[in-house]
Every structure is written in structure tokens, then in C-alpha cells.
Amino acid sequence: MNIEVLLTEAEIAEEFSDAMEARDLPEKFFYWTPLSVRAWKEFSCEANESLRQTWDALAGNAGELTKGFVGRIPVISFGAGDGSKDRILLKALRDAGREVKYFPIDASQTLLETACAGAEDDDCEALGLKADISSPVHLLLAADVSEAPRLFLLVGNTLGGFDPLDLIKQVGSCLHPGDILILDAQIAGGDEEPDEMRRRFVFAPLAGAGISPEDGELRFTGNADNRHEGLHLMTRRFQASRDLTMLVSGKEIHVERGERIFLNFRYRFSREALRWLLTNHGGLKLKGEIPSADGRYVTAICVR
């Protein structure tokens, strides 16, 4: 298995304890430990089911989509996770007679190994890159693992776990003429109540540091992001109901009763806001949009 490392485990451990000290945990720590990965896999089944028809449609169209590519198609997936969606497309490209090389990019060693192993099981050449996609430098280095034209993926509502205005600019700036970006996003509206699986996923980094649900309260709060109409932000935070001591990367961190720890957030979008984000803000051209069968997601096909 080939994995190159821009972001080491030691760096992640150091960043994790700094983030706990700052009471603010970014997205990458929610996929870091085996406990988090397990919780995410349980919770992501539902989204995968919603997006299944979209991926079947993309797979059915894979040959046509990539007809501008000559020779081997580099597929670069930002925040690839376990690569299960990516593999549907990789297989379809190979069935369409195209040679493919897969580059999953992720901060989670466990998920990256799963993505590479899965591709290899399908006899697809893979090179994983362990990197931080919130770093513009890492993102550019990741994009440059292969020359244009490339097929980029940013899927599974990965966009919603970051500041979407920053991330789309950075991803957009990686795209060269001939490159294609397939990106999906969750549409705002409907049932936004956190279920038990979502709560377990959000709580997992705290559980790994020795905190239990009885130690405080987990709150989900929806807000509008006033930078543009149709950007909805769901924040999650934990408020300690007693004094706590966490053990984080071998370091003791004390949290006083009443203190809050900000957990990862999620953006959802109106369809208009997503179009604005990709085109007006991100400078991309929209070649197609595929709503999921249940209307909860939209998958967009973009070029520069």
C-alpha cells in the first residue's frame, strides 16, 4: 500500500491537544481514532443511501463525463474517507475501458488505508496522501500529485465541514483547464434534529479523552451565516456540568464546570446559495447538477 505523508500522526496529536486547550475542535479530529471512525461509519450509512442513485447515475455517465481525457485518468479525492463512493466511479471508468489512478487525500490514517486497500482490491492503482485539506499549501501539493486534466472529488458533504467560502476558493484555484470537479452538498431544510448516531459521532473525540455524556450537555444550534443568504450553519458544543480532567495525547487538561468546548460544525445550503458559492464566489462553471432522490443533497459537476 502506498501512502505519502504531509501530515504526521505526531503533528495531529499535538494539534489535538492544542485544540482541546483552545476548546475548539476542527473537523479532522472527528475521524482520527478508531472510535471516531466506527461512529462515522455507522452514521454515514444514511447519507450514502441518499446518494446511492446519484452515484449510480454518475457511474452510468462516467465514460461520457471523461471523454476529454486522453490516457490514464487521475482521480483525486479530497477528504476521501473510506473511498466507498469513489470506488463506484473508479469501477465505472474501468468498465468504460479507461485506465485510472486513484489518489485519496485524507487526514485520517485509518480511512486512508481503507480507501487504498479497497482500490487495490479492485485492481486499481492507488497512491494515498495523508494531508490537511484545510491548508492551502497541502491542498495545492495534493492537487499536483498528477498533471491536468484530472478528475477531482469533494463528496459526502465534505464541503460542509469547513468554511465553504474559503474551501471552494482554494479548491477552485487548484483546477486547471480540462480538470473536472464533482462536489456534493447537503441541502438545508427538513429534519435537522440530531439523532443518536449523529450525537455519538460528534461526541467521539471527547469520549476518547475520557469524557462521558453524563459529564455535560451536547447542544446543536442552527444559525444563518449572514455572509450570504441560504448558508445555514449547524454548530455543536459541549458544556461541562462539573469540573473535568481530560487526558489528551498524554497531557492532562482541566475543564471547569460551565466551560464550553466547540465541536465540528456543518453547513447546509439552499440550492441558490450553492450555485452562488460555486460560480460567483468560487469562479467555477457549473456543467450539471444532480439532486439526490430524496432531495437532501445536490451533486454538482464543475469546471474552471
Ligand SMILES: C[S@@+](CC[C@H](N)C(=O)[O-])C[C@H]1O[C@@H](n2cnc3c(N)ncnc32)[C@H](O)[C@@H]1O
Ligand atoms: C464527511 S467525510 C466524507 C468522506 C467521503 N468523501 C465520503 O463521501 O464518504 C469527510 C472526510 O474528510 C476528512 N477530513 C476532515 N478534515 C480534514 C482535513 N483537515 N484534512 C484532510 N481530510 C480531512 C475526514 O477524515 C473524512 O474522511
